[in-house]
Amino acid sequence: ELKVEQNPLFLSMQEGKNYTIYCNYSTTSDRLYWYRQDPGKSLESLFVLLSNGAVKQEGRLMASLDTKARLSTLHITAAVHDLSATYFCAVFGDSNYQLIWGAGTKLIIKP
Amino acid sequence: EPEVTQTPSHQVTQMGQEVILRCVPISNHLYFYWYRQILGQKVEFLVSFYNNEISEKSEIFDDQFSVERPDGSNFTLKIRSTKLEDSAMYFCASLWTGVEKLFFGSGTQLSVL
Numbered sequence: 001e002l003k004v005e006q007n008p009l010f011l012s013m014q015e016g017k018n019y020t021i022y023c024n025y026s027t028t029s030d031r032l033y034w035y036r037q038d039p040g041k042s043l044e045s046l047f048v049l050l051s052n053g054a055v056k057q058e059g060r061l062m063a064s065l066d067t068k069a070r071l072s073t074l075h076i077t078a079a080v081h082d083l084s085a086t087y088f089c090a091v092f093g094d095s096n097y098q099l100i101w102g103a104g105t106k107l108i109i110k111p
Numbered sequence: 112e113p114e115v116t117q118t119p120s121h122q123v124t125q126m127g128q129e130v131i132l133r134c135v136p137i138s139n140h141l142y143f144y145w146y147r148q149i150l151g152q153k154v155e156f157l158v159s160f161y162n163n164e165i166s167e168k169s170e171i172f173d174d175q176f177s178v179e180r181p182d183g184s185n186f187t188l189k190i191r192s193t194k195l196e197d198s199a200m201y202f203c204a205s206l207w208t209g210v211e212k213l214f215f216g217s218g219t220q221l222s223v224l
Contacts (some may be wrong), residue, residue, distance in 0.1 A: 031211055042218050045214070098159060098167050
């Protein structure tokens with residue numbers, strides 16, 4: 001059974017600081033997704049990581065994938081308040097049929 | 112950017128009533144999904160749909176649930192007899208294969224009283 005674990009589940013940080021969210025998954029997968037969710041809102045796609053060693057960056061967010069370690073990271077550089085949200089990682093198994101989600105990391109960035 | 116459209120945005124119903132949640136996936140996508148999220152919790156897979164049939168379903172997707180793609184554009188989720196624990200945000204999604212990007216609708220907040 002594919003399991004996805006995120007940590008930390010809750011993160012409170014000051015503006016300007018750097019931090020990393022980790023996503024581990026239990027079986028082989030070649031597709032990992034990062035989403036952002038604001039309270040009461042839908043799921044906004046941030047990154048799609050499709051191969052080992054993939055690295056993608058958008059503004060202050062950078063995501064990477066190590067398929068051998070079954071680990072993805074979401075790094076936040078010089079955090080700003082607008083990045084406060086819940087961040088989810090999700091992984092497809094060996095088919096397009098079921099996307100398994102981590103529990104989410106609630107990020108609060110204080111001015 | 113193309114969008115997945117969901118209606119209604121909010122639905123309030125009495126326990127035991129039937130509800131139909133509607134979705135219009137992106138037109139040239141082939142894989143469609145329903146997920147749900149109970150307030151403050153993780154996103155849960157319900158069902159995937161490919162080539163006009165269910166390809167996989169979770170334990171949550173019991174006999175009270177059904178999906179249809181009646182006219183080639185709409186994709187519906189029906190709950191026959193709602194329970195209190197069905198209260199959640201329900202998201203529809205479609206997959207752009209090749210790019211492997213999964214697009215989500217804005218969700219339907221279902222409240223069962």
